[in-house]
Amino acid sequence: MELCTKTASELIGMLRAGEIDPIDIVDSTFKRINDKEPDVKAFIVTLEEGARARAEELKDADRSLPLYGIPVAVKDNMCMRGAQTTCGSKILTPYEPPYDATVVEKLKAAGAVIVGKTNMDEFAMGSSCEWSAHHPTRNPWDLERAPGGSSGGSAAAVAACECSMSLGSDTGGSIRQPASLCGVVGMKPTYGAVSRYGLVAFASSLDQIGPFARDVRDCAMLLDVICGHDPKDSTSIDREPPDHVAALDAGAEGMTIGMIKDLFGEGVEPGVRERVSDAAGVFEKMGAKIKQIEMPIVKYALPAYYLIAPAEASSNLARYDGVQYGMREDADDIVSMYRKTRRAGFGSEVKRRIMLGTYALSAGYYDAYYLRALKVRTLIVKEFEKAFSECDILMSPTSPSTAFKLNEKIDDPLAMYMMDICTIPVNLAGLPGMSIPCGLSDGLPVGLQLIGPTLGEQALLRAARAFEIGSGICGMIPGEKTD
Amino acid sequence: MKYEPVIGIEVHAQLKTDSKLFCGCSTGFAAAPNHHVCPVCLGLPGTLPVLNRKAIEYVVRTCIALECEVSPASRFARKNYYYPDLPKAYQISQYELPIGRNGKLTVRAGGKEKTIRIHRIHLEEDAGKLVHDASGGSCVDYNRTGIPLMEIVTEADVRSSEEAVAYLTSLRSILQYIGVCGANMEKGEMRCEPNISVRPVGAEEFGTKTEMKNLNSFRAVRLGVDFEIERQIDAIENGERIVQETRRWDEATQTTQTMRSKERAHDYRYFPDPDLVPVEVSASVLERIRAKAPELPEPRRVRFISQYGLPEYDAEVLTGTKAMADFFERAAAIHNDPKAVSNWIMTELMGCLNESGKTIDECLVTVEDFTALLGLMGKGVISARMGKDVFKDMFASGRPPAEIIKEKGLEQMNDEIAISEAVEKVIADNPGPAADFRAGKKQAAGFLVGQVMRLTGGKANPKIVGRIIEEKLLSE
Numbered sequence A: 001m002e003l004c005t006k007t008a009s010e011l012i013g014m015l016r017a018g019e020i021d022p023i024d025i026v027d028s029t030f031k032r033i034n035d036k037e038p039d040v041k042a043f044i045v046t047l048e049e050g051a052r053a054r055a056e057e058l059k060d061a062d063r064s065l066p067l068y069g070i071p072v073a074v075k076d077n078m079c080m081r082g083a084q085t086t087c088g089s090k091i092l093t094p095y096e097p098p099y100d101a102t103v104v105e106k107l108k109a110a111g112a113v114i115v116g117k118t119n120m121d122e123f124a125m126g127s128s129c130e131w132s133a134h135h136p137t138r139n140p141w142d143l144e145r146a147p148g149g150s151s152g153g154s155a156a157a158v159a160a161c162e163c164s165m166s167l168g169s170d171t172g173g174s175i176r177q178p179a180s181l182c183g184v185v186g187m188k189p190t191y192g193a194v195s196r197y198g199l200v201a202f203a204s205s206l207d208q209i210g211p212f213a214r215d216v217r218d219c220a221m222l223l224d225v226i227c228g229h230d231p232k233d234s235t236s237i238d239r240e241p242p243d244h245v246a247a248l249d250a251g252a253e254g255m256t257i258g259m260i261k262d263l264f265g266e267g268v269e270p271g272v273r274e275r276v277s278d279a280a281g282v283f284e285k286m287g288a289k290i291k292q293i294e295m296p297i298v299k300y301a302l303p304a305y306y307l308i309a310p311a312e313a314s315s316n317l318a319r320y321d322g323v324q325y326g327m328r329e330d331a332d333d334i335v336s337m338y339r340k341t342r343r344a345g346f347g348s349e350v351k352r353r354i355m356l357g358t359y360a361l362s363a364g365y366y367d368a369y370y371l372r373a374l375k376v377r378t379l380i381v382k383e384f385e386k387a388f389s390e391c392d393i394l395m396s397p398t399s400p401s402t403a404f405k406l407n408e409k410i411d412d413p414l415a416m417y418m419m420d421i422c423t424i425p426v427n428l429a430g431l432p433g434m435s436i437p438c439g440l441s442d443g444l445p446v447g448l449q450l451i452g453p454t455l456g457e458q459a460l461l462r463a464a465r466a467f468e469i470g471s472g473i474c475g476m477i478p479g480e481k482t483d
Numbered sequence B: 001m002k003y004e005p006v007i008g009i010e011v012h013a014q015l016k017t018d019s020k021l022f023c024g025c026s027t028g029f030a031a032a033p034n035h036h037v038c039p040v041c042l043g044l045p046g047t048l049p050v051l052n053r054k055a056i057e058y059v060v061r062t063c064i065a066l067e068c069e070v071s072p073a074s075r076f077a078r079k080n081y082y083y084p085d086l087p088k089a090y091q092i093s094q095y096e097l098p099i100g101r102n103g104k105l106t107v108r109a110g111g112k113e114k115t116i117r118i119h120r121i122h123l124e125e126d127a128g129k130l131v132h133d134a135s136g137g138s139c140v141d142y143n144r145t146g147i148p149l150m151e152i153v154t155e156a157d158v159r160s161s162e163e164a165v166a167y168l169t170s171l172r173s174i175l176q177y178i179g180v181c182g183a184n185m186e187k188g189e190m191r192c193e194p195n196i197s198v199r200p201v202g203a204e205e206f207g208t209k210t211e212m213k214n215l216n217s218f219r220a221v222r223l224g225v226d227f228e229i230e231r232q233i234d235a236i237e238n239g240e241r242i243v244q245e246t247r248r249w250d251e252a253t254q255t256t257q258t259m260r261s262k263e264r265a266h267d268y269r270y271f272p273d274p275d276l277v278p279v280e281v282s283a284s285v286l287e288r289i290r291a292k293a294p295e296l297p298e299p300r301r302v303r304f305i306s307q308y309g310l311p312e313y314d315a316e317v318l319t320g321t322k323a324m325a326d327f328f329e330r331a332a333a334i335h336n337d338p339k340a341v342s343n344w345i346m347t348e349l350m351g352c353l354n355e356s357g358k359t360i361d362e363c364l365v366t367v368e369d370f371t372a373l374l375g376l377m378g379k380g381v382i383s384a385r386m387g388k389d390v391f392k393d394m395f396a397s398g399r400p401p402a403e404i405i406k407e408k409g410l411e412q413m414n415d416e417i418a419i420s421e422a423v424e425k426v427i428a429d430n431p432g433p434a435a436d437f438r439a440g441k442k443q444a445a446g447f448l449v450g451q452v453m454r455l456t457g458g459k460a461n462p463k464i465v466g467r468i469i470e471e472k473l474l475s476e
């Protein structure tokens, strides 16, 4: 078995025992990348030279570092010195930030080896990775299909074993949906649990960085490294973070898990519905109680999201004007320069959302759109609070469908937006959510979404780990025998 | 028809914090452009603002001084617009929920008290500066980007340029007193933008207003506001329509000129900044800041009258700036004659300051040297006349008075024998005035004293000279 297909916790065991060195993992990882990348195209840039230098450096470092020698990929919207950060956009090509994002600093301090920057929908706007200005990424389970998005590159890289784990960002489902479609574990932590400093903003009140991994234990390990208060992010939660790995093995015995009925309805593929219903059976087998929960308000999450997120984005993306950095189209005067640069630099989905958001914030429309959307958001928060007064965690499908064909939805924005119908309410409420593989439907992975109360990551991980044990579904690798 | 001006005033005061509003960069004067910048104030992708709590404290202090209600929770908002000096393409400001509201400031203008209501006080970040180079290109200097600005907006309560200047003078003094702003208009630490309209006396509704920029001194405010009032009245009388616009005061022509029309109002698409949490000022924090609040100019003026027995005018002038009032109080604590201290500050010290264009903070004379000089005059070591010259030297050189007196040999002549000799010589040389004095014309004494002073190079103690002249002429 190649080293690159092992989980991070297995590799750490071998590294600590002195059986292998970090460079052995780097060799295996880049062999895999060279092999898979022409098909999968998960990366915008791979950093082999840096990874090798880092592995050499680590040889004599402290082997007890939490991610010692582990190959990690980072979504291309997180700033890192010495590498480009394009956000999948032409307008930031080329752009090399002069500082490290807090999460990148933490990865480095934890002994991780960063192997590359992964592909994404431009500025994290999209659910298929097809809106990348560089190239689309393909789903390792079926190269004709999309990996999901926007963190499609990070999900595909983990699924294809091009790295052990990766970081993504999730604004409306951008970690969980691709995790679901690629058959890996992905978590969006509580808003404020992980610092956003150095994450190029899409919608600041919703964006959250989180981990991808091939199993729940690795997911918890990466979460332990990246979470915690950061004085550079005013919205980060000031508290001593818990040990998520230590909480893993408590089991699901005695937990009450709510099934959100409203997210099993229309638009959810039968195969997805079946696998997720099966998952409820697994939880019951593991000693949890399943409870049907009605949340009629969640259906309004999608329209509210498509006002709030574009509104914030229209302001966040205004700085890409060609003045200081990134791309610039020459023109005779400043206003023409702005126009030409932004016209040439942004793709059509980004333009669509900037226009939506600009409109929603305009005088005369603000109250009817933006403010009303904020009210819906408050109602969604309340509805979740009510649900958590009865349940420890909630469950639903992560995505209404398995991986769809490339180009299938690219000309139908609404169909694409529907891909996030189950994940968006969680962002609006600022809650932790994760997607874990719960089986296959027609040979494609299905994702189970677990949702926790604020800072309820431990409960999520505990239930997710119990599911792995109960179902035997853990560490699925495409093209290899799974049972 | 008679018209009445209606004026509201917006002041931007640069807060005296060490670091910028949302990053750790220095607010100090930087010699080179783009020296005080970092990824945060440059608005680089992925950076986030972190609020400088000191700036909040300064605004709350101002709210207390201007009797505003302080919001327990205020919010920052984004004001979105494109300009090359604005690196994020939005300014972090406050919109719906400012820190302070509904305050007031009472000023004296034209011998009357006038209360001007404060509409709101909020905090925002400054933008950068465009520098146009010789080749016709434009460069951006981001040193100023993110420097904290406090915006103080009045209600439209001001009715004349005199009231406007009185308000600004009083506001400047308060901001200096509470130590939140240098408030030097010439240096741009305090920028004033009045909005002006006129209406027929007795009318209820407001006329169309114009906003004025580039008023860099109190003098410019007075001239600019007067000009604009006249311009608007003339326009209305000629049947023209006042256009809502921003006008620029032009120092060279002493007129206001159109900068940009506001007919099509810019839509700034304000919304709460999701990168910042609400600013909470709890009751206990408010109390802590209130407890530390320094004495304001008005109560200090009243105290100067009661505690030191100063005339109203002296008290008002001395408390005009905190630094001057502090100088007085420290001097009066050493030299126990407040009226003499006040006289010397108001005539000699302020005279020298005016002449040199310096402020009290730049003055080289220490309180200790200043009171030492008063002491030397009191003991008769030098005359008051000499004292004035010595003070001028002290002001110019910063040297202590004793050193100057010794070096220049200015000690007062108190030697009665030497003075007698001089008096005898003056009487002999001026028989006419001497005879007049003997005949009872007391005024003649002044001439004779002056002659003695001249003969002794101004050093003779004039009190002793007067006594000896009297003795000599009346005892004969």
Ligand SMILES: [Zn+2]
Residues within 6 Å of the ligand: B020, B023, B024, B025, B036, B037, B038, B039, B040, B041, B042, B146
């Ligand atoms: Zn800075």
